[in-house]
Amino acid sequence: ELEHFGQTADELHISQPALTKQIKKLEERVGGRLVDRDTRHFELTAAGRVLLESARSLLARAEQAERKLELALEGKAGILRVGFGTATLSAGLGTLLREFRTNYPHVEVNLTDMSSPAQVDALEKGDIDVGFVRIPVNSTVLTAIPLLEEKLVLAYPENHKGKVKKGLQAFRQAPFVAIRRSVSSSFNDHLLRTCRAAGFTPKIVQEAGEIFTLLHLVGAGLGAALVPESCTRMGVPHVKYTDTQVAEAGWKIGITYPTDRSHKLVENFVELACSLKFST
Structure with a gap:
């Protein structure tokens, strides 16, 4: 670039003979x-100019x-794999993602x-870095920090026969639809525990693989269902909601990550999540 042996040597902090060598x-x-030279000055040949551009690109x-x-060592660059469920999405995940992408x-x-069980499995296998799951988590290798508590409400068909009263007990004779136990045993456990707290065991007539399908089964008139309160904002047609009047009807959701495999990127995400307000 300087086209002068002495100046180039000074720039590189070496002697001129060493540069020439x-x-x-x-x-x-x-x-x-690579260069056409005289005693002090030189000019790059065509090949020299090609090499110069390549060197600039490499640098x-x-x-x-x-x-x-x-940036990666500071947790400010890289790829973050996040698992999530419906409740988290409607409770504040969108805000968290916007804030995180800005920062x-x-x-x-x-x-x-x-689902929560699928997230736990993926976290333990290393398929995702962080998740939002129902807690407590039955795992010795994961750390979970509570973020929000979500109430369960009763979803029922709008054409439900009879007068609808507040409270789960009013539906003790109604058929129920539920999430398949193979998909989420904890969801089924909450249904059974909540109904028993209201004084009856639910008659499950149909099962679904995920919450959106479950709500559409309710809308089709197949039965009632216990669902997270956040589902009331999903706009599924022909579905109405009422309070269960059962104090135990609910669960906590926490941000969860592998205890031993945590890194700065995950730490930054968790720290931001804990600083925000999650609510249903």
Whole structure:
């Protein structure tokens, strides 16, 4: 760039003879002349100009890689794999993601909609980095921090026969639809526990694989269901909601991550999540 042996040597903090020797070695290595020279000045040949542009590109990429590494070590760059469920999405996950992307623009967030049991399994296997699951979590390798408490409400068909009263006990003779136990045993356990607290065991006539399908089965008139309160905002047609009047009807949701595999990126996400207000 300087086209002057002395100035170039000074810029590189080496002697002029050492610079000349390095240029000659490089020319021998590539098998051609890179500079046209006289006693003090030189000019790049066509091959030399090509090499210069390549060198500039390599240096820029090296600097970029170094910066990315610094950001990654600080938890400000990389890929974060997040599992979530319906309740979290409506309770504040959108706000968390907007805040996180604003604060950490170099992080790519990959989201996967999963049930709580599926998230726990994925966290233990290392398939996701962080999740939002119902707690307590039955795992010795995961850390869970409570974020919100969600109430369960009763969803029932709008054409339900008879006068609807507040309280789960009014539906003791009604058929129920539920999430398949193979999908979420804890969801079924909450249904049974809540109904028994109201004085009866529910008659389950149909099961579904996820909450959205469950609500549509309710809307189709197949039966009533216990669902998270956040579902009341999903706008599923022909479904109405009422309070269960059961104090135990609810659960806690916590942000969960592997205790031993946690890294700075996860720590930054968890810290931001805990600073925000999650509510149903």
